[in-house]
Amino acid sequence: MHGLWKYFEENNEIFAVLVAFLAIGGGLLGSVIGAKIQANGGRDQAAAAREAAQIAAEAQRVAALWTVRxxxxxxxxxxxxxxxxxxxRLYSENDADGTVQARIDQAGHAVLRKAAEIELIVPSPVMRAAEDMIRALDKFAATSRVAGPAQYLRVVIxxxxxCGDPAHVELxxxxxxxxxxxxxxAVSGDTETKVRALAAADEALRAAVADITDAQAQAAVAEAMGGREWLDRKRGDEEQVTVCLxxxxxxxxxxxxxxxDVAPAVPPQRQRWRQAA
Structure with missing residues (x-):
């Protein structure tokens, strides 16, 4: 080491060149390191921007899905x-022109169309509840088609x-x-007796209610033949509709x-070492 220093003392021009070279090399090394640090910082910023954009997009997607649902x-x-x-309404209104029944059918089609729409976006528990709801409605609508007009006619009778008119009272x-x-x-099981009673009931109904339709008369005799079955079915169907709803x-x-809190839940932004510093 002593010999090396003596060499540089005797050759000052070489020592000066070496010092200059080391200075230049150190400057270049510092520039490289600085550029490396700056590049890493730029990449972190770009990654943070991408992550922020992804979080914003996810928040928008969740919010849009919530709104559509x-x-x-x-x-x-x-x-x-x-x-x-x-x-x-079939139980309390005269549906001689079939307007109410048509409304029931139209509403049924609308329910099915809307069910097809929500099937694409709602989770399974909601869709199962919707399917149970549709079945309960269909059953109640089928019962009401018979029990509704029959009960209405009973009220009219x-x-x-x-009414105060002896003739109408008798009919x-x-x-x-x-x-x-x-x-x-119907309970007796005798076919001949049942046929006679059916004909007599149909005739008496048409005499008592001047504007009765064939559908109403058929509903009334069908309910009469079923006894309490239709009443029990109506109550059961109504209860099932309420439960399903x-x-x-x-x-x-x-x-x-x-x-x-109904605010859309989004993933938290990842913490980076530069942010923590």
Whole structure:
């Protein structure tokens, strides 16, 4: 080492060149290191920008999905209620022109179309509840097609019993009696008795209710032959519709997080060592 220093002392020009070379080399090395640091920082910034864009896009997707689920599911539930309400109207309105029944059928088609739409976007629990709802509605609508007009005619006949016109009162009483006899004949199992009672009930109904339609008369005799079966079926179907609707609403509220924060949940941004520093 001493010999090396002595060499440089004796050759100053070489030592000066060596110092200059080391200075230049050190500067270049510093530039390379600085550029490397700057490049890494640029990559981190670019990655952070990409991640922020992905988070924003995911938030927009979740928010859009929540909105579509909310709108379409609410529309489905409204259509369900409209069909149930239309079926109930058969028990209290004269549907001689078939307007109410047509509304029930139209509402049924609308419910099916809307179910096909929500099937693409809602989770499985909501779709299962929707399918159960459709089956319950179909069953209630089928029961109402018979029990509805029959009950309406019973109300009409009951009111005629108190109309004050002796002739109308007699006809209404005969219709009521004939329906009761038809129910007893149906239970007896005797075919001949049943046929006679059926003909008598049909005739008495048409005499008591001037504007009765064939569909209404058929519904009345069918209900009379079924006895309490139709009443029990109506009550059971109504209860099932209520239960299914409550289940559907509960599943929809769970899907939409109605009891809590409805803000879209997005993944947290990844922390980088430069941010933590």
């Amino acid at each position: 909310h709108v379409l599911t609410a529309e489905f539930i409204q259509l369900v209620r409209e069909r149930a309400e239309a079926a109930h 009951g009111e005629a019993m108190w 209404a009483g005969r219709a009521r009696t004939s329906l009761g006899e038809l129910g007893a004949a 409550d289940t559907l609403v509960a599943a929809a509220r769970e899907m939409l997080k109605s009891e809590g």
